[in-house]
Amino acid sequence: MTTILFVSLLICFILGMPIAFSLGVASVATLQFGSNLPLTLAAQRLFTGTDSFPLMAIPFFMLAGGLMESGGISRRLFDFAHALVGFVYGGLAMVSVVAAMFFAGISGAAAADTAAVGAISIPAMIRKGYKRGFAAAVQSAGGSIGVIIPPSIPMIIYGVVGGVSIGKMFMGGLIPGVLIGIGLLVASYFLSKRAGYSKDTFLGFKEIIRTFVGAIWALLMPVIILGGILGGIFTPTEAAVVAAIYGLVVGFFVYRELTLAALPRVFAKAAISTSTVMLLIATANIFGWIITAEQVPQTVAATLVSLTTSPAVLYALILVCLLAIGTFMETSASLIILTPVFLPVVQEFGIDPVHFGVIMVTALAIGMLTPPLGICLFISCNIAQIQLSEVIKYILPFLAIMIGLLLLLTYVPDLVMFIPNLLD
Secondary structure, three states, X not given: OHHHHHHHHHHHHHOOOOHHHHHHHHHHHHHHHOOOOOOHHHHHHHHHHHOOHHHHHHHHHHHHHXXXXXXXXXXXXXXXXXXXXXXXXXXXXXXXXXXHHHHHHHHOOHHHHHHHHHHHHHHHHHHOOOOHHHHHHHHHHHHHHHHOOOOOHHHHHHHHHHOOOHHHHHHHOHHHHHHHHHHHHHHHHHHHHHHOOOOOOOOOHHHHHHHHXXXXXXXXXXXXXXXXXXXXXXXXXXXXXXXXXXXXXXXXXXXXXXOOOOHHHHHHHHHHHHHHHHHHHHHHHHHHHHXXXXXXXXXXXXXXXXXXXXXXXXXXXXXXXXXHHOOOOOHHHHHHHHHHHHHHHHHHOOOOHHHHHHHHHHHXXXXXXXXXXXXXXXXXXXXXXXXXXXXXXXXXXXXXXXXXXXXXHHHOOHHHHHHHHHOO
């Protein structure tokens, strides 16, 4: 069964078939030609894969991000970030990172973060004389934080697949998201100073206060979400509903930039994004059931245990796998397929599943900056109107920073677990 499964999957990848369909076709082919099991099992697993209450958070967070984006949130967050750091060397590059960090607390998705902020920041950097490749690289790196700072769609998926507390996953992503953001800010400053990019005039504390007031309703959203979860007021799933309602109210009655005419487009976009993710989860559930039935996790565990008995070495081996896989496989698909494989192994070594989940999401987020997949990279290149080859040399320093911080977070687990441990 396993041979048919992976050979079929490889053929689908070679043919350029979307990952969701590749997983489904490979799984059905395995059931049909490699087992005596009925094909009705595929339909059952498709349903059970998506029949989960926590997964309801995905469409609502998608909708909340769309509502806040259409309501003028991106521009207000950019203006506030510009008032905060726009006056230093590479100010606009740093603004793109800060704005992306703010928007990460709303969208929960790296692609949405990159597109929403990049549509404003990349043209602004180009007008100021920044190289197009550098502008695209900065925004790509900043946008990848969208899946680390809560709320995070991949963390919801990991929590559902691995049976891990989503609330703790959200809390675990706070410090890593901020640390990576600071690392990107430092890199932006020195790279911009070396390249001779200009800095803007300090606009004064009045401008900081003015832009803060303008963005306050957007900045309050992650505070309400995380505060509600921490305070036990609502679950992460309920928090997603609160976020959607909040985005609707703010867009219509506070900023007044969201219109009835725009709602069909916002709902349609959220529905398409949700459908894509849910189809992936459904087909991956069949795939995951087969590899579990074939005891692939146990085989992987036995192999890794035979190579090392050290948790540190085990983590290093898994990180290499994740960084490699993240270059060619979408984050959600990677989590759905690999979580059942790696999670039992790391738990056997005494590694906390929350810590491992945050590390796993962070490692796969780095894959969003590397070809051939590199979704954040492609979005930024599209906005900057350049070829991928023009941005590669500029993205390397940011990749080095993120990988270095990933190692720090891996081997200093308290940086991840400090806030989640407060929930115990």
